[in-house]
Every structure is written in C-alpha cells, then in structure tokens.
Amino acid sequence: MDNKKFGEFIATLRKEKNWTQAELAQKLNVTDKAISKWERGLGFPDIKTIEPLADALGVSVLEIMQCEHKTDEVISTDGASQALMNTIDLVKEQRRKEKRDILRGAGIVGLIMLSVLAIDNVGWFAFATIWIQIIALVIGVALLAMGIHYKRQQKPCTTTFVVASVCLLYPIAWIIFLCIAFVTGIGPITN
Incomplete structure (x- = not known):
C-alpha cells in the first residue's frame, strides 16, 4: 500500500466532511498527530482502526484499503485480492514496528x-x-x-x-x- 496515496485519500475524505484533523481524531479516539502522520504518508493506522476510520469517513473498508472511491456495488476479484494484499502488507508493517519497538x-x-x-x-x-x-x-x-x-x-x-x-x-x-x-x-x- 502506498503511504502517500493513502494519506492523500484520507485527507481528501476528511476535508470533504469539513473536519479538522482534531475532529477526525476525536471520532477515532486517536491523537491529531496520528491523523497528521497518516495524511503526510509517514505511517498507517493500526489495523483495528481501519474499520472505524472507514465508518467515520463514510466509505467502505475496501475503498480505504484501495485508496479510491468505488462506484459499483460488485467487488471484482482483482479488487478484493488487492485489498487483501494491502491489509496483509499493513499487518506485516505493524508487526515489524512492534518488534522494532520491543528491541529498542x-x-x-x-x-x-x-x-x-x-x-x-x-x-x-x-x-x-x-x-x-x-x-x-x-x-x-x-x-x-x-x-x-x-x-x-x-x-x-x-x-x-x-x-x-x-x-x-x-x-x-x-x-x-x-x-x-x-x-x-x-x-x-x-x-
């Protein structure tokens, strides 16, 4: 998953709702610094935060994971596979970060x-x-x-x-x- 693309998508959705980073952060029970980090492409939310993020921004989890709006109701096999791969990549990155933090x-x-x-x-x-x-x-x-x-x-x-x-x-x-x-x-x- 591309950090920059993910961040730009989140920022666009937030701005469409006329929310500040602090307002979105409050809805997700995270800090506004976390939202800023995501939007600048410096990190991803925790995997447990993806669904609440999608709900708050009014999009599907698939749209969040693919970083784009989906107009059709039917999910293609390629789209589902890509979303699953993005999720797996996100989980792997979070595990690497946890291991790094433990080692530090x-x-x-x-x-x-x-x-x-x-x-x-x-x-x-x-x-x-x-x-x-x-x-x-x-x-x-x-x-x-x-x-x-x-x-x-x-x-x-x-x-x-x-x-x-x-x-x-x-x-x-x-x-x-x-x-x-x-x-x-x-x-x-x-x-």
Whole structure:
C-alpha cells in the first residue's frame, strides 16, 4: 500500500466532511498527530482502526484499503485480492514496528543495567571519565548506521544523523578536554 496515496485519500475524505484533523481524531479516539502522520504518508493506522476510520469517513473498508472511491456495488476479484494484499502488507508493517519497538526498549533497559553494573564495578569517576564516552561512541555508531539505512529507504533521517553526530562528538570533545587539562596541568589529569 502506498503511504502517500493513502494519506492523500484520507485527507481528501476528511476535508470533504469539513473536519479538522482534531475532529477526525476525536471520532477515532486517536491523537491529531496520528491523523497528521497518516495524511503526510509517514505511517498507517493500526489495523483495528481501519474499520472505524472507514465508518467515520463514510466509505467502505475496501475503498480505504484501495485508496479510491468505488462506484459499483460488485467487488471484482482483482479488487478484493488487492485489498487483501494491502491489509496483509499493513499487518506485516505493524508487526515489524512492534518488534522494532520491543528491541529498542530491550536495548534501553540493557544499557541502563550495564551502566549500573559499570558504576558498581569501577565507581562514578571512572564511569564518568571512560564508560560514558564509550557508550556515547557505540550509540553514535549505531545511530549513524541506522541513519544510513533510513536514508537508503528514503525515510526521514535528519534527527537520527543529528543525534548520532552529538554522540560521536561528545567523546572527541572529552578527549580534547583531557588533552588540554594534561598540557595545562589543570583538571583531572596533570603532567
């Protein structure tokens, strides 16, 4: 299913009813940001929201899934097959998103646990001077790889690259700070 086409179809139907995104969102019990995301082609509604969306906009589920008005009452085999394939694609995408969210959550929990263990083993000072830089470097490299992947898929990636840059520059700035401290004899390292 084409994100842009889906979003344009939803926006057209909403505007035909003279509703704001907030009004449609209220009818579906979602946020207006979710409606905006759908209409800009940045995502799809949850599969459970498709039928209420179709009802609210006064069209059939088939029309929503094919992103076009149907004037005939008879559904062709091709039309039904296409709608079914669109539904399957939507479910697959939602499952991928759920898995990605679970992996992100597990990664964050793991990082927090490793940080606590590192603090217990090496103490606050060593953690602050060494481990935070290593963690920032690893996160920066991971985000850079993710940003490149998003760029290849033509997905929005500016924020990913900005955060990756900050994470990669932080250890560099820390090393520069330590070198200046060593040369001047001020700070945590003296000559």
